[in-house]
Amino acid sequence: MLELRLVQGGLLKKVLESVKDLVNEANFDCSAIGFSLQAMDSSHVALVSLLLRSEGFDHYRCDRSVSMGMNLGNMARMLRCAGNDDIVTLKADDGGDTITFMFESPSQDKIADFEMKLMDIDSEHLGVPDTEYQSIVRMPSVEFARICRDLSSIGDTVVISVTKEGVKFSTRGDIGTANLVCRQSTSVDKPEDATIIEMNESVSLTFALRYMNSFTKATPLANQVTISLSSDLPGVVEYKIAEMGYVRFYLAPKLEEEEENETYATNRPPQAETKPLVEPKTKLESKSEMEIVSVEEVDNVETGKAKPKLEMAVVPVEDIDFVESKVEGEPKSDVANSSVEEIDAEEVKPKVEDKAEDEVMDVER
């Protein structure tokens, strides 16, 4: 028996709107810890990790940990039928194949039940390592969304460079180039307007703007966004959900080509294109799938290439990237979900994980 009640039901609408375009179908995991989701986008370049902690709900009953496969588009369609002030309750019976969304108007005069069929979805739970990032930028989420949108009118990729002066967003396209610098600003009237840069080491990474723009659909969830960057690691764009948890988006950086290198990434040594270590089980079908594989630094480490920044910031090789955990197969079966990550980017600290995982992430299935 599952029964999760959230008085502030509008929140759940915003959560779904923020992830539904990136991920079509995914398993929601419900355990004593909370209601969570982890899924890659269809091109396997980005990973979404969502956590709504059990304490954040007004009523939380989850007798047994359960994984429920849902079509996120359909779920969003149903949640859109909830009023912004409605109380939303999620209900599911043990072993049932449906989930019910109940919407109650504040006056209790209108009550709606939406019942959705669950799906069988193959899932592999990827362990996201807890690591210290070279640079962490916190800034107004609206500002970040505006920057991503603006740069998209000029180019396809953004180079995010963090230095002591501030964070620089750059792009280039057929019609010209654009550089946007946001300076650290802590002494603002409202905390949500602050831009705060924690820099251990300067870093410069290139990302596809298409994904960044998709992530910014989570802007209504939080006033501030946190961008965590380390060379050769997926970047993390995090929106905290007040008193409940977070939505985190992980995005593999693009390999900078030599030409781009010359222009933007002047504060980094030239770098050869990394090759995927792990051979995909099946033939790679799209270029974008290769991108996520390319962030696995195993290759470079093994070939002995100097990776000073990597060694400083990161921990055992197996933990550098998304690592496949054992959760697979049977959806809707009960799953001990204690492995759900609970990293809080606000307290990022070096942490060596010594549990060795069997298998490095394999993006094919």
Added chain:
Amino acid sequence: MLELRLVQGGLLKKVLESVKDLVNEANFDCSAIGFSLQAMDSSHVALVSLLLRSEGFDHYRCDRSVSMGMNLGNMARMLRCAGNDDIVTLKADDGGDTITFMFESPSQDKIADFEMKLMDIDSEHLGVPDTEYQSIVRMPSVEFARICRDLSSIGDTVVISVTKEGVKFSTRGDIGTANLVCRQSTSVDKPEDATIIEMNESVSLTFALRYMNSFTKATPLANQVTISLSSDLPGVVEYKIAEMGYVRFYLAPKLEEEEENETYATNRPPQAETKPLVEPKTKLESKSEMEIVSVEEVDNVETGKAKPKLEMAVVPVEDIDFVESKVEGEPKSDVANSSVEEIDAEEVKPKVEDKAEDEVMDVER
């Protein structure tokens, strides 16, 4: 000579916007009683009945009753050129083939004349019987519009069931099912927020959401909507126009298939599909045309099937459904329009009409 002046000209804009998508072309009838329109939609499933009483106009001159054929889309295009605060005057000469819409800005600094050609439109005036409905629901029009829109994201039809507890709107589609219950609520701060249920008998009818959504375009006309339902009669969705009249939409219910019956309509006895008694003059071209015919209960009564609810609520057979009156042919000719219905749903009472009509409605022409 026709001259109708309405200081609150924005009202006429709203009226046209509410009906133009349902009916392309129709005859407006102008008589001493008022300015009215009655027309079926192109698929003959829904009927619109509009009345703006002469007393509601700031100036009303209609020397002779007249019927004027207009393209409602074009009329709406012209009315859209009126400011919301403009005074609108309709003018037509006796025997002329145009109508003029005059818009005066409140300051009288801007005056516009839009002249539109009239059309010859074949019309048959359908008598709508004054009957007592089994259930009448009054609720906020915005709420009803929201419900129809929400359910449309799940399914194609809505089952409206009225019980003592409240009114239930249900649908089902590929992605799941939805049930919305609105409870009676009379003790609200504002009368326009009330939901009031007058139930003589519980009723459950199925309607196409496509039409319901079209009707809700009249939402800006009134804070409340009245839904009147009786088994085997067209449902009525009425928006009152303050101090002037109403827009009423009549919609033939869909025959519930057995499968649907089992799921939703549990408080009704199973019911065979009714067949049209009257043979259409020409071959039926679309399934939807059959739907309107199917609400004529003549067949069932003659075949002796038990119809307890029907017999209680309704009067002579000829009056059960829309009945064709004698008005036909010559549009723009003067027509004694005393037969325009003036039913006011607020004073619904049993009323036996003893004038026998010659011919039961024939939807073909």
Added chain:
Amino acid sequence: MLELRLVQGGLLKKVLESVKDLVNEANFDCSAIGFSLQAMDSSHVALVSLLLRSEGFDHYRCDRSVSMGMNLGNMARMLRCAGNDDIVTLKADDGGDTITFMFESPSQDKIADFEMKLMDIDSEHLGVPDTEYQSIVRMPSVEFARICRDLSSIGDTVVISVTKEGVKFSTRGDIGTANLVCRQSTSVDKPEDATIIEMNESVSLTFALRYMNSFTKATPLANQVTISLSSDLPGVVEYKIAEMGYVRFYLAPKLEEEEENETYATNRPPQAETKPLVEPKTKLESKSEMEIVSVEEVDNVETGKAKPKLEMAVVPVEDIDFVESKVEGEPKSDVANSSVEEIDAEEVKPKVEDKAEDEVMDVER
């Protein structure tokens, strides 16, 4: 070295939005006088003339007069990335092939540089004669935009007729006709709501609504619009830019066909279609190109047709229409720009220009 700083940067965004749909590519001229643009639309029916005077900028440095070819769509895309409160600075090096738009947020926390490549664009600078117009109408810009939009829902052209009573806008289309009269109104509370008509002679001209609607994209620039009309001269639609200059749109009137003449232009003598005097260098490709040629009254004057109004209002033949000046060829070369017109419609007075131009406008290139 060019450096133009405008604290009120949102203004530049509005300017670009107002012209970018009419003109794809054009040369901006920068001199001691100001930052200006003059360009015809691609069909050579309309001419845009923009002036931002140097005094209006917060900082204005222009070492040498320069002409810079830009794609206006791309320029607008870059300017859209500026916040409405941002300070905008335009920078270009002498002889460089790029221009930089710098956007500074009011708090100086965010600074953006957008660099755009310049283009080589063939240009001919058309001299616009300073003339006295038969009628000048000043009215709220929002009102004018609304009228053009409303009439577009009925017809394709607008006849603008100025008489002592007011200004009349008329159109006709398949669904009917429309006439809108705006009366002179000077005693209004707010000056920006006034409609002021200066009429030396009544005038009635026909214009394509498509262009008028395009001009009204400048509405956000000014509360009032000035429409200057003379028979057989291009009409002028002007939006003043507070303390800086103006955007002016010149539009060749359409030749009224006999049929139209009968209906609308009853206060003008019938008039034969004028033929272009100057043979285009290359074959005319579109009907619209002929329209601009047709406003050259040279033909009629030479053939001796009576043109009373023309003779009264206008000056030497060479000045009647846009006259090609000597500026041509090398874009991005320095050009003495003293010939930029500085007509201020507020001080329209008879003025005989005695400088003879070599060559009457040739719309082909």
